[in-house]
Amino acid sequence: MEWMQILAVVAGVMMLFVLWPAYKHWSVNSPKAEKGDWQAVLLPLAAVVGLVVLLIMAVR
Template identity: 40%
Template sequence: MDWVQIISALALVMFIVVLFPATRHMMKNSPKGTSSDWISFVIPLVVIVLFILLLVKLV
């Protein structure tokens, strides 16, 4: 391993150590989604998937 890979590995470990507690806190204290929130998320997702399938069929 050269020094760039070692520094990259150390940076990755540092990011995990710093961000994991904050992420756990955010997940624990975040508001829960209602069914209307999930529907408003799923509908655009389905539209995008159908559009991509249409583009694939046209090629």
């Protein structure tokens, strides 16, 4: 295995260690989603997907 791969694995594992406490905190302390909350998130995310598709078409 090359050095780049070893470093990439190290970076990935470190990221998991960093993310775990934040995940535990937010999974316990996040408020419950109310009606319309997810819709309000999915709308802009759909726009992001549309933009990425447009950008791909622009560089092809």
